[in-house]
Amino acid sequence: MLEYYGRECWLKLPGCTKVATTKDHINPHTHGGSDRLENFRPACHRCNSKRQERKVGNQVRIITGPPAAGKSTYIKEHAYPNDVVVDLDRIAKALMPDPEDAKLQTYPDHIRHVAIGARQAAISRATRLRENVGIWIIHSVPSPDQLEEYKRMGWQIIPIDPGERVVRDRIANQRSSSMHDVADRWYDKPSSGESSPLIEPSRDWGIA
Known part of the structure; x- marks a missing residue:
């Protein structure tokens, strides 16, 4: 495998050592992958351990964007009935005694703490x-390292952003004021004062 593909790690996830010392299954054994040469790629030990048996390719879609941008609506319009949706707000709401208490998408810290753990477990599975x-x-708003990892895994990244004015208005009318902090992270403003989203946004979805 190394003779055929060389010794450069094909995954190149954040923290990659770049030098391949292991063989990685493109399609894992647990997903029906074979031990044929075409199903192997060279990988460093760190990347191989980080990837484990996660899917590679655009079956996994990462929906990014500021609060109230229309991310859930986009999924509702595009997902098939048997698809899996992992949404921190849905998980947190399900953990509340009365889901109506979470209608502004604000949760006590302990609820959010549990929801984050449940979300990570759901993504892993x-x-x-x-x-x-x-x-x-x-x-x-994924971090640069998280964004790079998603890209290297071949996962499809879909930014949803109807524009900052629309987002700010929706937050003011539909969400907790704390969501402005998340919007600030998305609309990261350099010294020039110009808006600079982490990812080039799609403006096709204007529904909250």
């Missing part, structure tokens, strides 16, 4: 499914 279904993960 979902991205290792053997079933041929779409995986939709809402991640509003």
Whole structure:
């Protein structure tokens, strides 16, 4: 395998050592992958351990964007009935005694803490499914390292952003004022004062 493909790690996830010392299954054994040469790629030990058996390719879709941009609506319009959706707000709401208390998408710190753990577990399980279904993960503002990892895994990144004015108005009318902090992270403004989203946004989805 190394003779055929060389010794450069094909995954190149954040923290990659670049020098391949292991063979990585493109399609893991647990997903029906074979031990044939075409199903192997060279990988460094760190990347191989980080990837484990997660899916590679655009079956996994990462939906990014500021609060109230229309991320959930986009998924509702595009997902198939058997697809899996991982959404921190849905998880947190399900953990509340009365989901109506979470209608502004604000949660006590302990609820959010539990929800974040549940979300991570859901992502881990979902991205290792053997079933041929779409995986939709809402991640509003991924860090540069997280974004790079998603790209290297071949996961499709779909930014949703109807524009800052629309987002600010929706937050004011529909969400907690704390969501402005998340919007600030999305609309990262350099010294020039110009808006500079982390990802080039799509403006096709104006529904909250």
